Structure formats: C-alpha cells, structure tokens
Amino acid sequence: MQKTVCITGATSGFGRACAQRFAAEGWRLIVSGRRTERLDELIRELKTVPVHAIPLDVRNREEVTAMVRDLPEGFRDVDVLVNNAGLALGLEGAHAASLEDWETMIDTNIKGLCYLTRCFLPGMVARNQGHIINMGSIAGTYPYPGGNVYGATKAFVKQFSRNLLTDLVHTRVRVTNIEPGLAESEFSIVRFHGDKEKADTVYSGTEPLRPADIAEIAYWVTTVPPHVNICTVEVMPTCQSCGPFAIHRG
Ligand code: NDP
Ligand code: 8X3
Incomplete structure (x- = not known):
C-alpha cells in the first residue's frame, strides 16, 4: 500500500532532498x-506521486494544529513525520548573541x-x-564556540527523541x-543572515555531506523490519571529526 510521509522544511536542503527520495x-x-514559490516548484517537480503542499510556519501552533486537522482524504494516516524544519542563527559568543535569534531558534x-510531534502522535499510537x-545535529552533543543556543536546541531534540521512545515503548511507533x-x-x-560569501567559507576546502546523503539515511531508517528502531544516527563527512578540549592559557 502507498505510504504517506510528512516533511517539514521541504523547501530547501535536507527536507527537499527527503521529498525527492521518498517520492x-x-x-x-x-x-x-x-x-x-518553493512549494509550487516542488509540486511541479514531483509529478509522479500525490503531493499535498501546505505553507506552514512551524512556530505557529494554531497553523500546525489546523494543518494536521484539515489534511485531505488520502493524506490523513501519516506513516512517517520528518521533523526537519529548523535553523541556526548567528555564531556570536553568548555574551554578544542576539536574543531575537535565540528566540527564533x-x-x-x-x-x-x-x-x-504532539499533533501527529495520537493517530500513530491509535x-x-x-x-x-x-x-538533530552533532551540535546537540559536541559544543563549539558560538553554538550556544543552536546546540542546546539540538540537545533538546536528542533527549526529546529518547523520552518519546520511553512513552511509546508499548507501541510499534518508532523514533529516530x-x-x-x-x-x-x-x-x-x-545562519549568517543572507551573507553567501561568509556562508561559502564554512565549506571551502571540504567535501561536506550533501542533502541527498541525509535523505538516504532518512529513507533507510524507515525500511528496516517493523520491530527494529534505529534510535540515533550520528553522521559526519570524512573530513570532519570531534575537536580536542579547549584550554585557555592566560
Ligand atoms: P536549509 O536552510 O537548507 O533548510 C531549512 C528548512 O527549514 C527550509 O525548508 C526552511 O523553509 C525550513 N524552515 C526554517 N524555519 C521554518 C519555520 N519557522 N517554519 C517552517 N519551516 C521552516 O537547512 P538544512 O536543510 O541544512 O537544515 C534542515 C535541518 O537540518 C535543520 O533542522 C538543521 O538544524 C538541521 N541540520 C543541518 C545541518 C547542516 O550543516 N546543514 C547539520 C545538522 C543538522 P522556509 O524558509 O521556506 O520556511
Ligand atoms: C549543523 C551542524 O556543526 O554547523 O547542525 O552546528 S553545525
């Protein structure tokens, strides 16, 4: 039977690649x-499968509730939710960062x-x-300068994912x-508020992960036998590793 996936943040990057992969x-x-306009593009591109595209700001609780409540016939029983929408804003130290950016993250x-999660879970449990x-992100495990609130939001995602698993242990609902x-x-x-040149420096001289790499993993975790749950996948490009502890010598 045809399965249904709901992907947030499908207008770019990982989310868009996930849409292409599941399609x-x-x-x-x-x-x-x-x-x-990005959603319209996606509809034009993904012609071979049924697509329900919906403008949504995930920060708006009423919008999220209405989106899930008003799903059209044929799209209501969601098999997989990809909670992908997210962002980092700024790389300043905590003493100088923008509180507005922190709130947005x-x-x-x-x-x-x-x-x-709360809107889709009752259906899944039923x-x-x-x-x-x-x-999530490696930033939820490993600190780096300027990662302050961004990393902390991803640490939330890590622990929330684990806690969801404990609440769902009596079900076959999976969490990754x-x-x-x-x-x-x-x-x-x-992250750099539209500064493309600065953004490019992040990747210069590296071979970073591509959105398609992440989409492949997101699809793969859904394909293992139903009694198997891939709890966490930490993934880095080969050019990246964890840094040493920092020591400041005065
Ligand atoms: P992109 O900026 O390419 O994509 C982010 C997506 O999130 C966009 O589709 C954007 O859509 C959506 N989004 C942002 N804010 C909102 C909002 N308020 N409501 C709805 N959608 C929103 O980044 P990535 O694809 O790289 O990021 C996807 C996820 O992966 C994020 O959660 C990010 O933290 C995480 N991540 C990214 C890494 C990286 O190095 N790239 C590494 C680890 C994790 P729109 O603007 O149209 O709303
Ligand atoms: C994105 C990866 O290291 O830039 O979550 O925070 S990092």
Whole structure:
C-alpha cells in the first residue's frame, strides 16, 4: 500500500532532498515550509506521486494544529513525520548573541518540533504504527564556540527523541534522531543572515555531506523490519571529526 510521509522544511536542503527520495519510492507526500514559490516548484517537480503542499510556519501552533486537522482524504494516516524544519542563527559568543535569534531558534527547533510531534502522535499510537524522524545535529552533543543556543536546541531534540521512545515503548511507533555534521545546504546562508560569501567559507576546502546523503539515511531508517528502531544516527563527512578540549592559557 502507498505510504504517506510528512516533511517539514521541504523547501530547501535536507527536507527537499527527503521529498525527492521518498517520492522516488512512490510515497504520498505532505510537504511544508514558509516559501510558497518553493512549494509550487516542488509540486511541479514531483509529478509522479500525490503531493499535498501546505505553507506552514512551524512556530505557529494554531497553523500546525489546523494543518494536521484539515489534511485531505488520502493524506490523513501519516506513516512517517520528518521533523526537519529548523535553523541556526548567528555564531556570536553568548555574551554578544542576539536574543531575537535565540528566540527564533527555540521557537522553531524546539517548540515547532513539539507541536508537529504532539499533533501527529495520537493517530500513530491509535494505529499502532508510525515513525517520527527528528533532525538533530552533532551540535546537540559536541559544543563549539558560538553554538550556544543552536546546540542546546539540538540537545533538546536528542533527549526529546529518547523520552518519546520511553512513552511509546508499548507501541510499534518508532523514533529516530538523525544527527548530521557539516552539510552544505542553505543552512549557513540562513545562519549568517543572507551573507553567501561568509556562508561559502564554512565549506571551502571540504567535501561536506550533501542533502541527498541525509535523505538516504532518512529513507533507510524507515525500511528496516517493523520491530527494529534505529534510535540515533550520528553522521559526519570524512573530513570532519570531534575537536580536542579547549584550554585557555592566560
Ligand atoms: P536549509 O536552510 O537548507 O533548510 C531549512 C528548512 O527549514 C527550509 O525548508 C526552511 O523553509 C525550513 N524552515 C526554517 N524555519 C521554518 C519555520 N519557522 N517554519 C517552517 N519551516 C521552516 O537547512 P538544512 O536543510 O541544512 O537544515 C534542515 C535541518 O537540518 C535543520 O533542522 C538543521 O538544524 C538541521 N541540520 C543541518 C545541518 C547542516 O550543516 N546543514 C547539520 C545538522 C543538522 P522556509 O524558509 O521556506 O520556511
Ligand atoms: C549543523 C551542524 O556543526 O554547523 O547542525 O552546528 S553545525
């Protein structure tokens, strides 16, 4: 039977690549994001499968609730939710960072992810079938200068994913936290508030992960036998590793 996947942040990067990957396997797609022209593009591109595209700001709880409540016939029983919408803003130290940026990251990466999860879970539990795939980050495990609130939001995603598993242990609903490292998308352009030149320096001289690499993992975790749950996938490009502890000598 044709399965249904709902992907947030499908207008760019990992989310868009996930939409392409699941479409290639014939899945029915619910795709969302704030940029409607990008959603229109996606509909034109993914002609071979049913697509329900819906403009959505995940920070808006009422919008999220209405989106899930008003899903059209044929799209209501969501098998997989890819909680991908998210962003980093700024790389300043905590003493200099913008509180507005901090709030946007918390509202999107934490609260938005919670709204989507809470809205879709009752259906999944009632059907005793479903899969929540959260887009975490290595930043949720390893600190780096300027990662302050961004990394903390992804640490939330890590622990929330684990706690979901404990609440769902009596069901066959699965939860996976994918934790990518350096990956080229629009992520750094957004982080540096549109400064493409600065964003390019993040990837210069590296071979970063590509959105398609992450989409492959997101699709793969859904294909293992139903009694198997891939809890966490930490993934980095070969050119990246964890740094040493920092010691400041005065
Ligand atoms: P992109 O900037 O390319 O894509 C981000 C997506 O999130 C866009 O589709 C954007 O859509 C959507 N989005 C952002 N804010 C909102 C919002 N308020 N409501 C709805 N959608 C929103 O970045 P990536 O693809 O790289 O990032 C995807 C996820 O992966 C994020 O959660 C990010 O933190 C995480 N990640 C990224 C890594 C990287 O190095 N690239 C590594 C590890 C994790 P729109 O603007 O149209 O709303
Ligand atoms: C994105 C990866 O290391 O830039 O989550 O924070 S990193």
